Amino acid sequence: MYDFSADSAxxxxxxxxxxSDYLTGARLSGPGPAADRVVAAMRHGALEGGKRxxxxxxxxxxxxxxxxxxxxxxxxxxxxxxxxxxxVHDDLPAMDDDDLRRGRPTVxxxxxxxxxxxxxxxxxxxxxxxxxxxxxxxxxEVRIRLVSELALGSGAGGMVGGxxxxxxxxxGGFSPGEISIMQSMKTxxxxxxxxxxxxxxxxxxxRALSALTAYAEAAxxxxxxxxxxxxxxxxxxxxxxxxxxxxxxxxxxxxxxLGLEGARKVLNDTVTEAIQALRTFGPKADGLRxxxxxxxxxxx
Amino acid sequence: MYDFSADSAxxxxxxxxxxSDYLTGARLSGPGPAADRVVAAMRHGALEGGKRxxxxxxxxxxxxxxxxxxxxxxxxxxxxxxxxxxxVHDDLPAMDDDDLRRGRPTVxxxxxxxxxxxxxxxxxxxxxxxxxxxxxxxxxEVRIRLVSELALGSGAGGMVGGxxxxxxxxxGGFSPGEISIMQSMKTxxxxxxxxxxxxxxxxxxxRALSALTAYAEAAxxxxxxxxxxxxxxxxxxxxxxxxxxxxxxxxxxxxxxLGLEGARKVLNDTVTEAIQALRTFGPKADGLRxxxxxxxxxxx
Numbered sequence: 323m324y325d326f327s328a329d330s331a332x333x334x335x336x337x338x339x340x341x342s343d344y345l346t347g348a349r350l351s352g353p354g355p356a357a358d359r360v361v362a363a364m365r366h367g368a369l370e371g372g373k374r375x376x377x378x379x380x381x382x383x384x385x386x387x388x389x390x391x392x393x394x395x396x397x398x399x400x401x402x403x404x405x406x407x408x409x410v411h412d413d414l415p416a417m418d419d420d421d422l423r424r425g426r427p428t429v430x431x432x433x434x435x436x437x438x439x440x441x442x443x444x445x446x447x448x449x450x451x452x453x454x455x456x457x458x459x460x461x462x463e464v465r466i467r468l469v470s471e472l473a474l475g476s477g478a479g480g481m482v483g484g485x486x487x488x489x490x491x492x493x494g495g496f497s498p499g500e501i502s503i504m505q506s507m508k509t510x511x512x513x514x515x516x517x518x519x520x521x522x523x524x525x526x527x528x529r530a531l532s533a534l535t536a537y538a539e540a541a542x543x544x545x546x547x548x549x550x551x552x553x554x555x556x557x558x559x560x561x562x563x564x565x566x567x568x569x570x571x572x573x574x575x576x577x578x579x580l581g582l583e584g585a586r587k588v589l590n591d592t593v594t595e596a597i598q599a600l601r602t603f604g605p606k607a608d609g610l611r612x613x614x615x616x617x618x619x620x621x622x
Numbered sequence: 623m624y625d626f627s628a629d630s631a632x633x634x635x636x637x638x639x640x641x642s643d644y645l646t647g648a649r650l651s652g653p654g655p656a657a658d659r660v661v662a663a664m665r666h667g668a669l670e671g672g673k674r675x676x677x678x679x680x681x682x683x684x685x686x687x688x689x690x691x692x693x694x695x696x697x698x699x700x701x702x703x704x705x706x707x708x709x710v711h712d713d714l715p716a717m718d719d720d721d722l723r724r725g726r727p728t729v730x731x732x733x734x735x736x737x738x739x740x741x742x743x744x745x746x747x748x749x750x751x752x753x754x755x756x757x758x759x760x761x762x763e764v765r766i767r768l769v770s771e772l773a774l775g776s777g778a779g780g781m782v783g784g785x786x787x788x789x790x791x792x793x794g795g796f797s798p799g800e801i802s803i804m805q806s807m808k809t810x811x812x813x814x815x816x817x818x819x820x821x822x823x824x825x826x827x828x829r830a831l832s833a834l835t836a837y838a839e840a841a842x843x844x845x846x847x848x849x850x851x852x853x854x855x856x857x858x859x860x861x862x863x864x865x866x867x868x869x870x871x872x873x874x875x876x877x878x879x880l881g882l883e884g885a886r887k888v889l890n891d892t893v894t895e896a897i898q899a900l901r902t903f904g905p906k907a908d909g910l911r912x913x914x915x916x917x918x919x920x921x922x
Contacts, residue, residue: 416735417739434716436717439717440711444778446746448777451774451777462762462766465762465766470751473751478747479651482660482740486659486740
């Protein structure tokens with residue numbers, strides 16, 4: 323019987339330790355206090371936080387193909403570093419202008435804006451350094467496919483493009499269809515990349531990769547929908563960040579267009595769709611099933 | 623007889639055309655005006671400008687191993703996109719706060735800060751997407767080595783780490799040795815990566831790669847030294863950007879510590895060192911020799 327709480331806590335511990343090990347001045351940069359500053363800011367942006375859901379998806383997808391958990395660690399670290407860089411940059415004054423993240427000062431508050439820009443840039447860059455290392459996977463052919471997945475998932479057709487659309491959408495006038503596209507890019511694309519990267523690590527054939535992609539796209543929609551619902555229903559204390567920001571900013575989400583109950587119904591249907599995409603995989607996909615259910619039930 | 627002016631102009635044309643072809647909304651992102659905005663900002667930051675010296679180094683290094691110029695194009699585009707992203711982010715108000723770049727408004731002036739941050743992020747990300755594509759090189763083993771070179775050259779131990787040290791150095795107190803380390807990271811690391819990526823594309827053996835690395839490190843020092851000298855001697859009109867900024871900011875360079883004549887002597891010695899590193903390669907290295915000489919003689 324798969325235990326989501328235990329497995330996700332174990333993954334979070336492994337990622338925390340892996341990030342802490344990788345993000346050191348001795349490994350990443352040269353000697354001297356100036357070199358330590360950008361690494362310290364990278365650590366601030368990456369450590370002590372988050373549910374590490376993307377690395378969890380990487381290793382849950384790889385587990386379908388019996389890949390041991392440690393073999394998915396480097397790939398999980400790379401995906402998490404991209405997620406963390408996006409938060410560091412999104413928090414900047416020119417973007418969402420957030421002072422708090424996970425209950426702590428954001429990187430530009432703890433350091434300064436220039437350091438936060440550079441720390442985000444470096445987290446993104448080193449994600450690709452991690453994937454290029456043979457520790458990630460012994461075969462170059464697999465590693466280069468991971469690079470492609472991560473780059474396309476986080477680029478102008480994925481995460482960054484979604485963030486741009488989100489900013490444009492705040493000016494108003496997005497239809498529900500346009501909101502869906504924006505969200506599928508902003509958060510969906512990296513979730514999709516995480517699942518696909520796990521599958522590629524595990525050596526999935528095209529048919530399995532296609533089923534897992536369908537899972538990931540539904541799970542990504544569920545994740546974003548839950549986030550929009552929590553922005554309305556949760557408190558800043560629970561979330562460790564400001565809530566009610568979407569409404570305050572006049573930002574359109576599926577909650578503002580469908581109402582809270584309508585959005586909850588769509589969320590449940592979407593989780594069901596994600597789980598159905600896994601029907602050929604048997605008990606080895608229980609991890610991914612549990613994560614999709616978690617997306618619908620999470621309280622922060 | 624190698625013609626530097628003709629070859630560098632040809633390379634700049636190929637890179638301009640290649641960037642313009644790659645940086646389109648239809649290729650990079652989905653439909654709709656919001657998607658076009660980040661791509662338009664990427665184009666503003668990458669097109670119509672620059673001497674494209676890094677892609678020139680890529681193809682000149684590859685030429686030693688008889689690689690045809692078009693086969694070095696994708697790699698050159700990737701290196702140039704990393705260079706351009708670094709300029710877009712360096713120009714931001716929180717960093718160098720520049721309004722002009724190559725005589726045109728910087729990206730955050732032509733668009734806004736959030737868009738400039740995202741466009742820089744996307745240029746960096748898509749550099750790795752380009753390298754992961756088989757169009758770059760048919761062998762995955764070669765492509766993943768290129769990813770590694772580019773990531774390590776532009777990360778916390780390379781370009782971004784150098785930029786962080788540069789900001790710290792403006793507060794004063796850097797010794798000439800610390801200035802050298804900072805410069806070798808800030809501009810030297812990407813020049814080094816460019817030459818090495820060309821050598822890797824060409825299939826250089828370890829001995830040739832080592833000689834080319836020595837060339838690249840000396841050439842990178844020459845490039846930065848020439849830049850520091852031009853900051854003192856050139857006009858904003860010639861450079862298409864503000865000059866005298868180092869002195870104004872109290873920034874220490876080798877010109878401020880050695881004087882103009884002292885710096886010019888070190889520059890000439892450094893170019894000689896770069897050219898000597900190429901002594902085993904014969905006429906196929908004339909391109910790299912000419913580029914090193916160009917670094918010492920350029921007027922903008």
